């Protein structure tokens with residue numbers, strides 16, 4: 001009698017425990033499913049924000065329009081560019097990478113040209129090749145002039161064979 005009672009009690013306890021753990025597993029499954037869905041939605045929306053933030057971080061402020069004199073070449077080394085302002089006020093943002101093998105060109109004010117220290121290619125201030133082995137003109141970056149501020153978008157680089165008048169940007 002006592003043994004039967006003990007057996008019933010243990011059976012009753014086992015079923016309760018099993019159903020308890022089954023409920024726990026169901027709830028854990030529901031919570032995990034909700035978390036996964038939340039993460040999926042957050043990932044989908046954060047992707048577009050991340051890319052627009054990245055795009056913004058590529059735009060560098062160079063200075064105020066009136067502070068950049070015509071007929072000058074400004075090195076902006078952290079951006080890997082030279083900002084050139086022509087005599088007529090037009091802007092050009094030249095990549096400082098030589099189009100031969102990518103060495104950094106140097107501006108020579110006295111000779112009014114860029115010179116590559118690696119194999120002596122030379123470029124004029126428009127970026128056109130004066131002396132090979134560089135095969136084509138220096139790449140340019142997009143210049144943006146907004147509310148009197150000159151910016152360069154380092155995310156928008158254009159390769160070109162030769163300088164064109166339309167490369168120049170005016171304020």
Ligand code: FES
Pocket residue numbers: 098099100101102103116117118119120121132133134
């Ligand atoms: S890398 Fe500039 S001339 Fe060769």
